[in-house]
Amino acid sequence: DSGVTQTPKHLITATGQRVTLRCSPRSGDLSVYWYQQSLDQGLQFLIHYYNGEERAKGNILERFSAQQFPDLHSELNLSSLELGDSALYFCASSVDTVGAGLYNEQFFGPGTRLTVL
Amino acid sequence: QQQVKQSPQSLIVQKGGISIINCAYENTAFDYFPWYQQFPGKGPALLIAIRPDVSEKKEGRFTISFNKSAKQFSLHIMDSQPGDSATYFCAATLFISNFGNEKLTFGTGTRLTIIP
Numbered sequence: 001d002s003g004v005t006q007t008p009k010h011l012i013t014a015t016g017q018r019v020t021l022r023c024s025p026r027s028g029d030l031s032v033y034w035y036q037q038s039l040d041q042g043l044q045f046l047i048h049y050y051n052g053e054e055r056a057k058g059n060i061l062e063r064f065s066a067q068q069f070p071d072l073h074s075e076l077n078l079s080s081l082e083l084g085d086s087a088l089y090f091c092a093s094s095v096d097t098v099g100a101g102l103y104n105e106q107f108f109g110p111g112t113r114l115t116v117l
Numbered sequence: 118q119q120q121v122k123q124s125p126q127s128l129i130v131q132k133g134g135i136s137i138i139n140c141a142y143e144n145t146a147f148d149y150f151p152w153y154q155q156f157p158g159k160g161p162a163l164l165i166a167i168r169p170d171v172s173e174k175k176e177g178r179f180t181i182s183f184n185k186s187a188k189q190f191s192l193h194i195m196d197s198q199p200g201d202s203a204t205y206f207c208a209a210t211l212f213i214s215n216f217g218n219e220k221l222t223f224g225t226g227t228r229l230t231i232i233p
Contacts, residue, residue, distance in 0.1 A: 002160065033220065043161070043206060045220040056220055090160050092221075103149045103212045106221060108160030 003027070004093050004109035012115045018079040021112045025072055025093030031055075032074040033094075033106060034066055038087040049074055050096055081116045088113050120144050121209050123224025130231050136194040138227045140207035143188065147209040151221070152181065152192050155204045164205070165192070197231045204228050 003026035013019055025032050034046040045058035049068035060066075063081075068074040078085060092106040122141045130136045142150075151166035167174045167181040167190065174181045180193040194201055207224040 002162065004160070035221075042225045043221075043223040045222070048220055058220060092160075103166075103210070105151075105163050105166075108153075108162065110158070110160050 002107040002109060004091060004107050006089075006091055006109040006112050008112060009110065010113050010115075012117065013081060014117055015081055015083060017081050017116075018077065019081065019114065021076040021078070021089050021091075021114075023074045023076070023091030023093075023109060025074070025091075026107055029093035029095050029107070030072065031094045031096035031104075031106075032068055032072070033092045034060075034074070034076050035090045035092065035108075036087050037090060037111070041087075043090075046076070078114070083116050086114055086116045120222050121207060121224045123207050123227060125227060126225065127228040128230070130197045130229065132197060132199060132231055132233050134197050134231075136192075136197045136201065136229055136231070138192045138205055138207070138229070139189065140191065140224050141187075141189045142209045142222075144209070144211075144222075145188065146211050147222075148211045149209070150181070150183065150190050151208050151210075152179075153206045153208060153223075155206065155226075161206060194229075197229075199231045199233060202229060202231050 005024045007022045030051045033048045037043045046060045048056040066076045088111045090111045092108045094104040094106045120143045152164045153161035154164045155161040165179045178195045183190045205227045208221045210219045
């Protein structure tokens with residue numbers, strides 16, 4: 001158990017709908033990363049939040065958005081869903097010690113499997 | 118744009134044998150190279166990692182070999198066991214001292230099956 005929790009575990013919805021995926025990082029971790037895992041694209045970075053602020057964006061679609069709340073949990077919002085959005089969505093967290101000269105391990109949650117019908 | 122290429126896509130190894138997975142990267146700014154292990158229904162978990170200032174790192178049965186000039190690194194699993202059957206991802210990233218961790222750029226994954 002990595003200490004990162006994600007809800008829901010499974011989500012089945014229809015095209016055009018909107019869903020929200022939730023992630024609670026490990027206690028003390030300030031950074032949350034979102035990744036998408038699909039069969040054809042592998043694990044792709046979507047977005048990174050650090051202590052409530054957006055830090056970096058990857059190939060995240062405009063239909064997708066995220067935020068990190070004051071209690072450090074994060075939500076990934078996916079709207080106008082398409083069949084191709086079906087994938088596993090992982091969040092990862094890390095301590096992210098800025099200025100310490102260290103790489104901090106990213107701990108992954110169990111993922112949310114999204115199926116768009 | 119795939120910055121980390123991984124091979125093979127799948128690998129079948131006899132129990133007790135050596136499993137070898139290879140990766141190549143393009144961005145010479147990368148300075149941290151982790152390997153992740155993923156079991157079905159689970160998230161990736163860090164297995165072992167290396168920095169480019171060393172050519173090899175060993176942890177138990179797992180060894181990373183790193184060739185900076187060739188921009189390649191590989192994972193060797195010695196005495197492979199059925200419990201090692203999983204998908205393995207190589208990754209690369211960089212650390213910016215005033216900015217913290219960068220994103221992980223993953224390879225495409227290798228599905229490893231260890232047969233008795």
